[in-house]
Amino acid sequence: MSKEKFGIAIHGGAGTILRSKMTAEKEQAYRSALEIALDAGYAVLAKGGTSLAAVECAVIKLENCPLFNAGRGSVFNAKGEHEMDASIMDGKTLHAGAVAAVRNFKNPITLAHKVLLHSDHVLLMGEGAMEFAKPYALDMESDEYFHVDHRYAQWQKIKGSDSFQLDHAKEDKKYLGTVGAVALDMDGNLAAATSTGGMTNKKFGRIGDSPLIGLGNYANNKTCAVSCTGSGEYIMRGVTAYDISCLMEYKGLSLDEAANESVMKRLLDLGGDGGVIAIDAQGNISMPFNCDGMYRGMRNQERREVSIYG
């Protein structure tokens, strides 16, 4: 193992992604978007940048793409608004920053990174997070920027009902969202970042797993960096991201064994759909998911891959 081994993995959500419902054009659009994010994050690492910078960079690209449920492509909540969650964690220091239910930030992941860098707190929410952000002059966007037609159509179908995405009785399952990135840099430091627009028709100030350290996002140089996607409530109850780290640290499993145990067995036993991307301190990458597909990609010095189906 070379000390200078580095790599990155990204995801753009998991769920009922069926080849039969995908056009060649749409598939190409997803693949291109994933490649752009992957290559941007990888370029940061190749230039000697930190894993924190690389995961932020990759997630920004995914947030800026209307195809994914994060940033610009965020779904509509029950009020027709876009409330976004994001988190980032530094595996070297175990410092973390996260935000929940923030609006109009072009890149919630950058706001989460500011929380990591400049706050004594880990998790800030709503208008309070907006107040915190004032000194940093982050890019803000109007509601129109976040109005993406296919998201609006998804909302119109269930608006006014008690349905929301991830309702397991619904075909809406196929819209499981969230984006994320995990990376190992040349200095051997791990980082993880996750960002989401939540659930279509979301009510009651629901917070999912994405902004929660140990649940949807975790990084620790001793073990691994993990970003989750899927049915958030099950990931929360499974404490999935930290579970993978513990299976490595306390049970001595490899990254791949740990990620598979957590996603293909423990999360499934709870009844949860989803997947993770994970990287360990040796640069091994694991990307298991227990549903039909997961938009994902990985790149290191040897391989560069983007995939969608199982």
Next chain:
Amino acid sequence: MSKEKFGIAIHGGAGTILRSKMTAEKEQAYRSALEIALDAGYAVLAKGGTSLAAVECAVIKLENCPLFNAGRGSVFNAKGEHEMDASIMDGKTLHAGAVAAVRNFKNPITLAHKVLLHSDHVLLMGEGAMEFAKPYALDMESDEYFHVDHRYAQWQKIKGSDSFQLDHAKEDKKYLGTVGAVALDMDGNLAAATSTGGMTNKKFGRIGDSPLIGLGNYANNKTCAVSCTGSGEYIMRGVTAYDISCLMEYKGLSLDEAANESVMKRLLDLGGDGGVIAIDAQGNISMPFNCDGMYRGMRNQERREVSIYG
């Protein structure tokens, strides 16, 4: 071990609780309040009630007492408001309910229990949680009810500054708050509940560990039930509650070994102050803390104890 072994443990916060700064009268008031909560929770178990009912009952008593930083005794945030967090988890089903930044609920733990019972979600926040609560006609209280003089005095000392409680440069550390309960019932089911008023002069919509499953609160019949108290951000980064469960499940440690490893070593290594109460499926109870004191109590068929100092 009898199948009908049962027991409960509670806490009322940990921190710089010094015998030298305590009057006999004040100490007696804390002890009485802890005994009332402990005995109320225990009575539920002794009558064959569930651990979920017992921990809710004990936490309600602590929330109703102005001495503790939860419910009525909740501290003032930077706006002079009382924003409360609470969570509850069922070790049998791994279902959980939690609320963050809710106002005017007399008993946030009861609201969290409603989320567990009646929502597809785990964590609801702010006004959304209030909207969710409407059908359940929970007890609401005016802002005056939550105005407790010694909390107001604490706030006045740091109001308008950037200080907040848990700032390690400040003597405010002694006011570390939060209440919690963990229990094992006659049927062998575990449950955990945690409730807090957060930090004096809290800004930016900060959410701490208390409402976060796996961080400040966790229960799993396979291992243990845990409620944490202390410097929330460190408990979040340490994923302390689930860490104790993983040390038992994956490393084979006993409850006491796991709780001590997590609190006296891992949390300290991060720089965090605090403690936990924990109970396992055999009825063993562990209550380690790495600071001067923790308001705490435990009761089973053999013992009944209330303690404050180390």
